[in-house]
Amino acid sequence: MGSSGSRLSKELLAEYQDLTFLTKQEILLAHRRFCELLPPEHRSVEESLQIRVSLEQILSLPELKANPFKERICRVFSTSPARDSLSFEDFLDLLSVFSDTATPDIKSHYAFRIFDFDDDGTLNREDLSHLVNCLTGQGEDTQLSASEMKQLIDNVSSWARPGSRREGQGLGLTLSLPQILEESDIDRDGTINLSEFQHVISRSPDFASSFKIVL
């Protein structure tokens, strides 16, 4: 398994355990897997902590390969200026958020950032349609038509608009779209912000169990 001799120092391991939801074995496994992505000459511990792995290499991991959000995930967790590479610590962050024991709050926080394709802090129409495209895959037969898409997104945003046609379902704590956006013509369709998103997600019974990646 590559650089079997190189181990993380005890102190660093303890700190990583304090800071992530991972156990010692998981961190070590993550490190090993990370090192496998590195070119053989850079596999010492010091270097593996410094060096960054490019997006393409991370995406080739079998755990991420089939994920439609893989690029978004990597971008969200990347700390490099160009957002195109992951350091080991970023990688650990990723695994921590996607681990079994992470709290729903932090999971939904990152889910929001993953779905926020244009990084503007809210989910707007474009984000939502992008999201639907991701979820329905690349195949021609599975893609939704434009009208279907529009309707879907209208629906998704319409629970958020009290007094819209889905009144029967719109009860409960409807998410407030900032109505101001509609009125001042900034964005006719409204957007979803993080707290609203987290509110919806916290109601979901199976988000936390499916928002998981295990190495």
Next chain:
Amino acid sequence: MSRQLKGRGEEADGGARGRARSGSPGTGDRSGRRPSRKQAPRAEGAAAGRRGAQPGQKERAGGSPRPGSPRRKQAERRRHGEELGEQGRSSTERTCEGRRKRDGRASLKEQRAPPKKEKEVPRKEEMWKRPKKHRSPSLASRPSGVESLSEEELAQILEQVEDKKKLIATMRNKPWPMARKLRELREAQEFVEKYEGALGKGKGKRLYACKMLIAKKWVKFKRDFHNFKTQCIPWEMKIKDIESHFGSSVASYFIFLRWMYGVNLVLFGLIFGLVIIPEVLMGVPYGSIPRKTVPRAEEEKAMDFSVLWDFEGYIKYSALFYGYYNNQRTIGWLRYRLPMAYFMVGVSVFGYSLMIVIRSMASNTQGSASEGESANFTFSFKMFTSWDYLIGNSETADNKYASITTSFKESIVDEQESNKEENIHLTRFLRVLANFLIICCLCGSGYLIYFVVKRSQEFSKMQNVSWYERNEVEIVMSLLGMFCPPLFETIAALENYHPRIGLKWQLGRIFALFLGNLYTFLLALMDDVHLKLSNEETIKNITHWTLFNYYNASGWNESVPRPPLHPADVPRGSCWETAVGIEFMRLTVSDMLVTYITILLGDFLRACFVRFMNYCWCWDLEAGFPSYAEFDISGNVLGLIFNQGMIWMGSFYAPGLVGINVLRLLTSMYFQCWAVMSSNVPHERVFKASRSNNFYMGLLLLVLFLSLLPVAYTIMSLPPSFDCGPFSGKNRMYDVIQETIENDFPAFLGKIFAFLANPGLIIPAILLMFLAIYYLNSVSKSLSRANAQLRKKIQALREVEKSHKSVKGRTTVQDSEDTAKDTSKNATQHQLTKE
């Protein structure tokens, strides 16, 4: 009086803050600790001394790498916590301002005692180190008010240390990049270490240091233990493979299986550790008494495989079954009370299972507290939570894409025309017909089992019966379990339900089938038991007379006592408990075999056939008719649950049953893992697991309860056999408890128990329990009503807020962005209160 005290306290506080502020300007903390009554009068002196401490403080702070950093960091942290860069700062500033005002008051007093300044510095330093713990005793013993001041500071420092520790503990919940988390963690740790070391003095210091050391070790131990625990969880990799291939739904079955294995291991430990091993080690050895010996008539065939396979012969007369145990009150040099232990283990098996099932149900529901609200967010749930991030297989991913698309389209169509009933009468007729057919099937299968069990009782009286006749019950039951579910599925096609609802119906029907079969089986078995019980009296007489005749037979030399009759020759009863245990044992084993054979034939051979015959077949086998099998989650889970039900029922009469079950679960884990990976394909309709998780748990609980009933009935109302088992000779099995209480406990305890068992006490207790349930129920109802009202209120408030906002126009955009950053769920409420 109290107000005055309070005011003084505030002054003291203000003084403390004043100093703190001068030590590290621009920051503050919230140690609004009210001094106690004792302290208050000294506050003035304290305030004075505080200034004196200043130089020393500064020096000390200067020596540290980051002067005044603790407080600044704290403020920083607060800001991060709120995640409102702008707002957070302003709030800290606000509080600082408030403090400055108060400081003004305090500073007057500080000026009164300038001369004390210099000489108090060293004392101050010492006091700095005194731990919080020793505060009150030291306060009482100290003469001057000077020292109480340092207590204040100490409290502050302690509070900060506590804050830091809290920060360290919750750091992982912060959505920060690792580099920042590391930095913050190191800073916090440095701070904690620095001041923790400084806190405490002399004896107290050592104690404090010791305490801290222990705390640290404890944290480390906990973490190591956690690591160890996770390492001990078996089959992680197998399950992960399955997860990535089939999504979380199929994996949930294997997780359930693993959980079941764990539960069974505990039960196994209980039964083996407390019943079987003591009996084997300390009990009377095999062959010494009639119940532990194979009867003469069976002796020659007792070792044949065919006999052993039916759990007859030597296995029947072994510690695996109830009948082997002796009714001796204590065994061995430990004076181990085996009958008592047997009874208690039987009870605790159920107790433990109930507890663990309910606990896991509760922990499952904790995550999703609001079931009713999910209907409000169907679309957003579909959008935001439908992807299963565990999927790592492109084929599964394709299926998932397809199923998500279908569900999107479906929901759009639903939205467009929710009521598109074409021919409601036809659908109704078909549904009624389908239900009628299924009820017929259920009744038929029930009758078939009853008939077969009756017949098997006749067979058991006959001498030479064929293999089929001996195993007819098990075979018929397994075949029914195998063929009825597909039949139901075919019939359910008539009904034209939505697949999700259809799945629920299907599950309910299979459940009814299994349950009906199990209970018919039990009823028939019960008949048999009653028959055996009625015969018992005659056998008892026969035994008695045999022994009597043997010992009093004439023609034997009176001077030499006659050797006791060989135990194999003593006539004995049929021991219905062992018979019941054997039935369950056989049922479990045959169930296991049928499951494996089904997998082998239905999945593996089919997969092989499809895979290899596809080259020379006239149509595409893989895409066309037989294709590959899908993993039948619901059927497998139900099978597992019912198997567990049988274990629970049978374990009282066959202690070895749990051991068999542990083996079964172990093998089926490997076997099914292999089968699912080698010969199954991912589901066409990938559905999520977690939602049904508690559903399965609920079924398990129901089965547990239903399997508790017959066991409890037999224990409470049937007399145990007179010549076998640990309770022989007693009127009822539970008499063993009374016996223990009377003989082994002091008399007054016996009286207390007798008093407790009095119906006059039990009935009120039950009534009380009902009342408690009623009360809690009504409380929860009223709470949920209050919840709903609050929700309405929030909604109404938001409407108001919106109209308000629209007036204000663009200026509030900023506001909404602020809330976007707010991580708390009550974000909107905050906003409202702010407004």
